[in-house]
Every structure is written in structure tokens, then in C-alpha cells.
Amino acid sequence: MENVPNFSKSLWMDTVKLPDYPGLKEDITVDAVVIGGGITGISTAYMLQKEGLKVALLEANKVLAGTTGHTTAKVTIQHDLIYDKLKNQFSEEFARLYGESNSAGLQFIKDIIKEKNIDCDFVAQNSYVYTQSDDYIQKIQDEVKTAQQLGLKATYLEKVPLPFDIKCAVCFEDQAMFHPLRYLAALCRLINEKGQCIYENTRVLDIDQDASGDKKLIVIAENEVKVYCDYAVIASHFPFFDGFGMYFMRMYAQKSYAMAIKTKKGFAEGMFINAEQPTRSLRYTPFNGEKLVIIGGEHHNTGQDANTMVHFENLRDFAEQTYGINEILFRWSTQDLMTLDDLPYIGRLTTGKQNVFVATGYKKWGMTTGTMAGLLIKDLILKKQSPWEELYTPSRFKSDPSLKNLAKEGVMIAKEFIKGKLKAASQTLEDLQPDAGKVIDIDGNKVGVYKNSEGRTYMVDTTCTHLGCEVQWNSAERSWDCPCHGSRFDVDGHVIEGPALKPLKQLN
CATH class of the missing domain: 3.50.50.60 (FAD/NAD(P)-binding domain)
Incomplete structure (x- = not known):
């Protein structure tokens, strides 16, 4: 493989x-x-x-x-199964405004690309949320009904252009994808x-x-x-x-993962994401005269997974089973912020x-x-x-969901804060392999240590400079990530991503 x-x-x-x-x-x-x-x-x-x-x-x-x-650069107003949820949680008017406002964002991108003749691989595409689970059939049916009531171009389907069977899907027409940069x-x-x-x-x-x-x-x-x-x-x-x-x-950070792959099987038109977990997102992009398939998903709260590399491996396995792999050219991850409601x-x-x-x-x-x-x-x-x-x-x-989620996130942050303070650190560097990191104990203090492939070590204080949680090693990205609010630091302690403003203290 x-x-x-x-x-x-x-x-x-x-x-x-x-x-x-x-x-x-x-x-x-x-x-x-x-x-x-x-x-x-x-x-x-x-x-x-x-x-x-x-x-x-x-x-x-x-x-x-x-x-x-x-x-993954999907330019779409289809944001998972959002419209029926917004209608039930807030109102039909709020669901309508959500569609209207994001449609305005989509239209702005279309218009300026045309007006300024921007070469960015902009391609109109249909966007699909599909399911292979009986548990989501009714939810997709409700999403289609609500979207149509709101005047959105939504269609209920039982087949989509994917190389596997599905239970059903909702399709939004006239969406797009592009090269964002x-x-x-x-x-x-x-x-x-x-x-x-x-x-x-x-x-x-x-x-x-x-x-x-x-x-x-x-x-x-x-x-x-x-x-x-x-x-x-x-x-x-x-x-x-x-x-x-x-x-x-009122927010928490989630990591998700993506790969761009030369596949053995061809990829049809469309952008896809499933309704259930684990998430599987698919689209293609032109690349040197052929199509690369971008497969994404595998989210978890930032800093709260000990083995981040396994998520890339899971995406690879899905790609191999679904399309076959000739070559994995790129892999990357991103961090997104989730609100209470x-x-x-x-x-x-x-x-x-x-x-x-x-x-x-x-x-x-x-x-x-x-x-x-x-x-x-x-x-x-x-x-x-x-x-x-x-x-x-x-x-x-x-x-009420905001209140409930506020309490839930407060408990999660407190739990991660306490767990980080109480978690025992390793006593020695002897078992630290090249190109790896871990938290060790030096004179009763927790020290984050990364050893590069040449054997040089980088040591930092593991206390996040934002609100004092203990950072965790991210093996896939070679970074120190905070499980409380999503701050990220490189091996030298420099801030990669906030809310932290100050670097981790260097200890060597």
C-alpha cells in the first residue's frame, strides 16, 4: 500500500x-x-x-x-445538513437568511473571477451530502424539504456519481470549486x-x-x-x-485532514461529503493535465488525539478501497473553529x-x-x-443548545486543563526516536522535547501561553498543540496559530 x-x-x-x-x-x-x-x-x-x-x-x-x-476549497452554500437544523433550532427566517447570505458570498466570488478574468481553476459543480446509513435517510429527506421551501436548488437522490452504493443524498446545484490561493x-x-x-x-x-x-x-x-x-x-x-x-x-478548535491523490479509477464530476462519521469529503482538482482526487475528513478536537498520523492512514485506506492509489502527492491538515450553536x-x-x-x-x-x-x-x-x-x-x-454546549465545552476545557497538569511525563530521553516528540520530566518540570532526524533536540516549556493548559505533541504536523483552545506552536515554541500571542519558553 x-x-x-x-x-x-x-x-x-x-x-x-x-x-x-x-x-x-x-x-x-x-x-x-x-x-x-x-x-x-x-x-x-x-x-x-x-x-x-x-x-x-x-x-x-x-x-x-x-x-x-x-x-478543500469547496465554494458552496451546502454546509453539511444545516438548513433543517437552523429552521428547528432558530426559525425558518434564519435558515433563509443563512442560505441568502452564503449565496451572496458565492455570487461575489463568481462575479469577481469573471470581471477580473482570474485564472483559478473555477469550475461549476453540484454539491452532494450522501449517506450509507439508515439513520440519516430521514434527516436528508428533511433537509431537501426545508431547502426547497427556502427556494434553494435542492434535489433528493438515491444514486450519485460515486463508485459505491448509497442510501440517499441531497444535491445542491450550481455550486463551485476553485484554487483558493x-x-x-x-x-x-x-x-x-x-x-x-x-x-x-x-x-x-x-x-x-x-x-x-x-x-x-x-x-x-x-x-x-x-x-x-x-x-x-x-x-x-x-x-x-x-x-x-x-x-x-464560546468556541473550540477541530483538526481535520486531507490528501491529494493520483487514483487508478477516474473521478466523476461533483463535490461530496457524507452525513455520518467518520467524515469523507471528496472533490477533484486539475493538476498537470490530469485529475487529482482530494479526500478529506477524520476530524477531532485539536490537541486531543495522541496519534494524529493515523488519520492520514485512514484516508489513505479509504482512497485505496474506493479508487485505488497510484501516488499520494500531497497531505495536509487544517484547524477550524466551531461555535456553540x-x-x-x-x-x-x-x-x-x-x-x-x-x-x-x-x-x-x-x-x-x-x-x-x-x-x-x-x-x-x-x-x-x-x-x-x-x-x-x-x-x-x-x-438552549448554546447554554448546553457552553456547559459542555466548559467541562471539556476544565478536564483537559486538569488532565494536562496531572498527566505523568516520561522520565528520560533514551527511548525518543529521531523525528519524534514527547513530554518528559526534568527536575519536576514538564518539558516538551522534539528530536530531529539528525539527533538535535528542541526543548520548550509545555504550558500554553494563552491560558495555561499543557500542550500535546502532534506527530503528523510536528507541532505542539493546545487541547483547550487550539493554539499551536512549532518545535522552537513559535506561535503557529492563536489565540496564543507569545511563544512557548525555550529551554535549551
Whole structure:
């Protein structure tokens, strides 16, 4: 059987040449600062600039190297079985608004690709949720009925173009897929056409009120550079600035996995995901004149699985059984944020922070949602009325499921915090193999140790710099991951992903 590649590499990041943008070295003044260089931040910055605002886009690391660079890139309003759930949990009107808002995100992407003639492998596709389990037949039937009531192009099917039998499926017509980084690289070029607006390696640490000048806010970066602005948009995946919004209690992070494979059997048209667990997501992408099949799934809460490599192996086994494997060219993982009620948080950060906006918690459907977030935030900044504002407002607390899930997540975080503190560490380094990591005990202190293939060791304090949970080793990605709030650190302790802002302490 084909071996899983030893190192993680995103198909999208490997097949596009992105420019390097400078770091911000001096204080500047703009109308709006957008913090985060993924699809949300880039889309929002572009939209605000088109409206005549002077914009700065700040990215802590490399633009498009985060979640957006590790997506499966389905541009669809079909987000699992969501519409009947929203109708029952909230209202039919909220379910309608969810479809309407994400349809607007999809249409924006279609329109700008056509208008600007962006070469990004954009292809119209039908999108399917299927099941092989009797337990989900009624749920799919209910989803079709609700979607049709909402005016969406949904169809009930008992056969789909997959090489195995299913019980049934719901098909959404006129969806799409694309190469996300080629699309967004084009938007970056448009943003920078009138001068330097995009800055990399500029980690923002705080947002403060500007009491001394004409602007309302000061955005403060780690190199003590300040940006004076009227509006700040936090598009950094997990909000680095909480503003007493308690986002760390209202979201949790999940890891999921993907592979791009040369298969022995051909792949028909369409994008697919199953309703049951374990998740199996499928689409193809053009690659050097042929089709690669992208297979994804296998999610779990970040930092809460001791053997992350097994998830790639499970996807490989599924691919072998379903299509046969000639070669696995790429494998990567991503981290997505889940909210208490399955709706994103998009809007004003808190009721007390009227000029600070946030977009987060997309539940793995960031292509349309991240674009729609830009449309919504643009309207709020321009003081326009948006029919979507109430649906996505981060200040909502509408339902009993939210209360129940808040208690559940609170218990989970407390459990992981205590487990990390009490878990015994290994006593020695003797059994640590090359290219492996583990937590050891040194003089009563827990130390995270990684040994590379040449035998060099990297030692860090395992206490997460966010809220003090103990990080765990992620063997598939060679990183230290926090099981409480999803912060991730490289072997040197540097922050890969927030909400942590400070690195782990190096111990060697």
C-alpha cells in the first residue's frame, strides 16, 4: 500500500507563487485595519478599499499560509445538513437568511473571477451530502424539504456519481470549486495596486482607544509599531483580542485532514461529503493535465488525539478501497473553529466595541462564509442596514443548545486543563526516536522535547501561553498543540496559530 508522505504539504501552497510582503516598520494612519491574511481578511480589505476607504492588511506570519491555504476549497452554500437544523433550532427566517447570505458570498466570488478574468481553476459543480446509513435517510429527506421551501436548488437522490452504493443524498446545484490561493493572490494584487497596503510578519497584540488624536483606535503590533484607524476587523481565525467577549469559552478548535491523490479509477464530476462519521469529503482538482482526487475528513478536537498520523492512514485506506492509489502527492491538515450553536460569529466584537469587528467560527465552510463576512462587515462599517446582522451577531445568546454546549465545552476545557497538569511525563530521553516528540520530566518540570532526524533536540516549556493548559505533541504536523483552545506552536515554541500571542519558553 502507498505510504503516506512523511511531511505535510498543502497542494494549494505548493502550486502557486505568492509574493513576499514587507513587515510594517513605522506608524501609519488609515481608515480601517484588517488583521489576518486569509480569505476573510483579504476579501474584507478588498471590499472596503473598493468603497474608498484607506486600508491596511496585517498578517502575523505569511499571507494565505493559515487555514485558507489548507482548505478543500469547496465554494458552496451546502454546509453539511444545516438548513433543517437552523429552521428547528432558530426559525425558518434564519435558515433563509443563512442560505441568502452564503449565496451572496458565492455570487461575489463568481462575479469577481469573471470581471477580473482570474485564472483559478473555477469550475461549476453540484454539491452532494450522501449517506450509507439508515439513520440519516430521514434527516436528508428533511433537509431537501426545508431547502426547497427556502427556494434553494435542492434535489433528493438515491444514486450519485460515486463508485459505491448509497442510501440517499441531497444535491445542491450550481455550486463551485476553485484554487483558493490563485483566486486570493489576484485579490492581493488588486489591493496593492495603489500602493503598499499588505504587511506580513506583523503580529498584532492589542487594540486600544485613541484618546489623543482624530482616529478612534490604535492597533498595536509586537514591534511597537502603531496603526491609527477608525475601524479594526479581526479576521485572524481565533480572535487574538477578546474585548471581554469570552470567545475562548464560546468556541473550540477541530483538526481535520486531507490528501491529494493520483487514483487508478477516474473521478466523476461533483463535490461530496457524507452525513455520518467518520467524515469523507471528496472533490477533484486539475493538476498537470490530469485529475487529482482530494479526500478529506477524520476530524477531532485539536490537541486531543495522541496519534494524529493515523488519520492520514485512514484516508489513505479509504482512497485505496474506493479508487485505488497510484501516488499520494500531497497531505495536509487544517484547524477550524466551531461555535456553540453552529453559526459563525460575524459582526461587532462586543456591544461595547462598536468599531471593532470580528469574523470567526466557520465550522469548516470558510470559502462562502469568509467572503460573506466581508460583505456584512463592509455594510456595518458603512453604516448600512444588513438583514444578516442579527443572524450572525457575536453578542447573540439565543438558544438552549448554546447554554448546553457552553456547559459542555466548559467541562471539556476544565478536564483537559486538569488532565494536562496531572498527566505523568516520561522520565528520560533514551527511548525518543529521531523525528519524534514527547513530554518528559526534568527536575519536576514538564518539558516538551522534539528530536530531529539528525539527533538535535528542541526543548520548550509545555504550558500554553494563552491560558495555561499543557500542550500535546502532534506527530503528523510536528507541532505542539493546545487541547483547550487550539493554539499551536512549532518545535522552537513559535506561535503557529492563536489565540496564543507569545511563544512557548525555550529551554535549551
